[in-house]
Amino acid sequence: MFSSSACLASILACLLSVAPGARAQSEPPKNAIFDFGTIGIEDEWQHTFQFKNSSSEALEIKDVQLTPPLVVAKMPVRVRPGESASITVRLEKPREKGEFRGSVVVNFKNEASNPLVFWVLGKVVPPIEFDPFPMFF
Numbered sequence: 001m002f003s004s005s006a007c008l009a010s011i012l013a014c015l016l017s018v019a020p021g022a023r024a025q026s027e028p029p030k031n032a033i034f035d036f037g038t039i040g041i042e043d044e045w046q047h048t049f050q051f052k053n054s055s056s057e058a059l060e061i062k063d064v065q066l067t068p069p070l071v072v073a074k075m076p077v078r079v080r081p082g083e084s085a086s087i088t089v090r091l092e093k094p095r096e097k098g099e100f101r102g103s104v105v106v107n108f109k110n111e112a113s114n115p116l117v118f119w120v121l122g123k124v125v126p127p128i129e130f131d132p133f134p135m136f137f
Helices: 004-018
Strands: 033-040 046-053 059-066 070-074 084-091 098-108 116-125
Touching: 033 046, 046 116, 059 070, 084 098, 084 116
Parallel strands: 033 116
Antiparallel strands: 046 084, 059 098, 070 084, 098 116
């Protein structure tokens, strides 16, 4: 049985293998899948994904598509040739408890550039409730 990370990695590999190689302007990210493990429903969480522009022209970010409740906390507008850049995302509130699988798709203004796809996985749990038994003496 595959774990959710292994399954998602297989899907991502298949999607990347059918994309035309001539259009790629940025190197595929090394850590395209991030598993945040288990966090509380009220816990603060954010993660920074990095990528590199390996083309000879600057890349301009057109937009970023996110699975709610993910939001962009910080990102550049432009990435010069040969430079690395990062996009920081965070998990907003309210959020539902349970398994979370989300994506961060970075689209570029440059027609020849493929979108970058990052994946976020994890589990959101409710706060621990403690209800002590009454003590009788």
